[in-house]
Amino acid sequence: MSTDRERWLAAASPVLLLGVWEVLSRSGVLDSRYVPPPSAVLATLGALIRSGELPAHLAISVRRILVGFFLGAAPAVALGLAMGLNRTVRALFLPLVTAIYPIPKIAIYPLIIFYLGVGEASKVSIVAVSIFFLVLLNTMAGVIALDRVYFNIARAYGAGGRTIFRTVAWPGALPAVFTGLKLGMGFALIVIVGAELLGSDAGIGFLIWQSFQIFDVEKMFAGLLTTAALGWGATLALDAIERRALPWRPWTQL
Amino acid sequence: MTAAVQLTGAIAPAVAVQRLSHVFPGPRGGVPALADVSFAVRRGEFCALIGPSGCGKTTLLHILAGLIAPSAGVITVPPRRNGRLPTALVFQGVSTFPWLTVVENVAYGLRVLGAPRAEARARALALLARMGLEGFHDAYPHQLSEGMRQRVSLARALAVDPEVLLMDEPFANLDEQNRLLLQDELLRLWQADRKTVLFVTHSLDEAIRLADRVLVMTARPGRIKTEVEIPLRRPRDFRELRRDPAYGALSARLWDELRDEVARAEGR
Numbered sequence: 001m002s003t004d005r006e007r008w009l010a011a012a013s014p015v016l017l018l019g020v021w022e023v024l025s026r027s028g029v030l031d032s033r034y035v036p037p038p039s040a041v042l043a044t045l046g047a048l049i050r051s052g053e054l055p056a057h058l059a060i061s062v063r064r065i066l067v068g069f070f071l072g073a074a075p076a077v078a079l080g081l082a083m084g085l086n087r088t089v090r091a092l093f094l095p096l097v098t099a100i101y102p103i104p105k106i107a108i109y110p111l112i113i114f115y116l117g118v119g120e121a122s123k124v125s126i127v128a129v130s131i132f133f134l135v136l137l138n139t140m141a142g143v144i145a146l147d148r149v150y151f152n153i154a155r156a157y158g159a160g161g162r163t164i165f166r167t168v169a170w171p172g173a174l175p176a177v178f179t180g181l182k183l184g185m186g187f188a189l190i191v192i193v194g195a196e197l198l199g200s201d202a203g204i205g206f207l208i209w210q211s212f213q214i215f216d217v218e219k220m221f222a223g224l225l226t227t228a229a230l231g232w233g234a235t236l237a238l239d240a241i242e243r244r245a246l247p248w249r250p251w252t253q254l
Numbered sequence: 255m256t257a258a259v260q261l262t263g264a265i266a267p268a269v270a271v272q273r274l275s276h277v278f279p280g281p282r283g284g285v286p287a288l289a290d291v292s293f294a295v296r297r298g299e300f301c302a303l304i305g306p307s308g309c310g311k312t313t314l315l316h317i318l319a320g321l322i323a324p325s326a327g328v329i330t331v332p333p334r335r336n337g338r339l340p341t342a343l344v345f346q347g348v349s350t351f352p353w354l355t356v357v358e359n360v361a362y363g364l365r366v367l368g369a370p371r372a373e374a375r376a377r378a379l380a381l382l383a384r385m386g387l388e389g390f391h392d393a394y395p396h397q398l399s400e401g402m403r404q405r406v407s408l409a410r411a412l413a414v415d416p417e418v419l420l421m422d423e424p425f426a427n428l429d430e431q432n433r434l435l436l437q438d439e440l441l442r443l444w445q446a447d448r449k450t451v452l453f454v455t456h457s458l459d460e461a462i463r464l465a466d467r468v469l470v471m472t473a474r475p476g477r478i479k480t481e482v483e484i485p486l487r488r489p490r491d492f493r494e495l496r497r498d499p500a501y502g503a504l505s506a507r508l509w510d511e512l513r514d515e516v517a518r519a520e521g522r
């Protein structure tokens with residue numbers, strides 16, 4: 001429910017910031033060797049795209065995120081549903097989950113490298129691990145928060161376990177699953193860029209790290225900009241999928 | 255006390271409940287919800303069940319619908335036949351699946367019972383037409399008013415063609431005007447195919463307006479305290495009913511029975 005004025009301000013503030021930045025950098029108030037003007041960053045970004053360097057790194061990062069996302073989310077949803085529906089399963093796994101969940105996932109990365117090496121497997125795994133717990137806990141909470149009346153309706157019509165799962169638990173928990181996926185997407189980005197900074201020979205994180213090593217500040221900014229765009233695009237994509245998957249929710253226009 | 259009350263409906267009853275008790279497990283030996291409940295509902299009878307909050311009315315309906323196994327006692331409901339349920343329960347409050355469209359909600363019971371998709375849909379559409387919900391087939395519940403959602407719940411229960419319709423304060427969340435409309439609608443449907451109805455309510459007016467007979471329950475643990483016949487002519491028009499002196503007398507009679515129980519439920 002944003003007014004025209006709010007929309008205008010939302011568009012104006014980043015433009016204004018970039019404008020001020022550009023002026024300060026060009027006029028020499030800011031040392032352009034350390035803080036290059038946005039126009040120079042954009043030019044570098046254009047060059048990186050044309051040379052194919054950036055698309056290649058981007059594709060590698062995106063593939064790692066997608067594969068890791070799927071490998072983490074699929075078992076998380078399954079176990080989350082089971083833990084939400086069944087007290088025994090919950091009692092069995094919840095202590096483990098609560099113990100492991102707060103560990104910063106990037107702190108597990110050295111261990112993962114130790115087991116899986118520095119190749120793709122470790123990158124995909126760190127993404128999977130980082131989103132697993134978020135999706136799991138959200139899915140479980142979604143099932144638990146479901147009004148008991150829905151289960152009772154199903155049972156009153158004679159529905160068995162499988163039908164209840166298919167017609168009540170799964171559709172009812174799906175909004176919470178998406179909440180987990182969206183939160184997880186943020187973490188996946190943090191973790192994959194972090195992992196690529198630490199030990200990698202490709203990907204957006206590697207691009208930023210490599211630019212740092214040769215003091216190419218413009219390229220570093222271009223890498224950051226790409227990361228921001230990647231996160232923004234991922235959010236838009238997940239929102240679009242969510243709206244398709246949940247036509248029954250009262251979506252408000254934003 | 256129960257033995258002193260002569261209960262009607264004993265001949266060819268659609269629902270018979272004998273010495274039913276239920277205790278919910280809990281600390282200190284559990285919470286008794288129902289104690290020694292006995293009554294019967296005749297085939298085709300509209301029977302209302304009234305009692306103070308927390309007296310076990312909902313528990314009783316859940317037992318009859320097969321959702322809860324009672325601690326003690328015997329219940330008799332019509333036998334289950336192929337593709338039909340002996341009882342269907344209309345739930346209190348929010349009771350449409352928000353993730354299903356109107357027609358999918360109405361067809362839900364039929365689908366669970368194994369009816370083919372097209373057949374279930376056709377039957378659901380017919381019922382929706384009967385309930386004045388044409389044009390809303392593909393809407394989701396959040397797009398409907400509370401009154402329309404309650405119609406959908408009722409249609410879903412009727413779709414499985416139950417012999418006994420159990421209703422748990424189905425109109426409690428509606429405003430007065432919509433409640434009157436839905437009561438009319440329910441009476442119209444009931445008049446047409448005379449299903450056996452057991453209708454739980456906390457409204458004296460609703461019980462008198464709808465039922466042939468009102469069972470009054472005690473405070474928890476609930477028992478049947480007494481029953482009151484409602485000999486008002488049908489069809490019952492709201493305006494005529496309100497002018498009928500018998501209406502006031504029945505209302506006073508029911509309140510006499512209920513008052514002490516409500517006071518008791520409120521902590522004596």
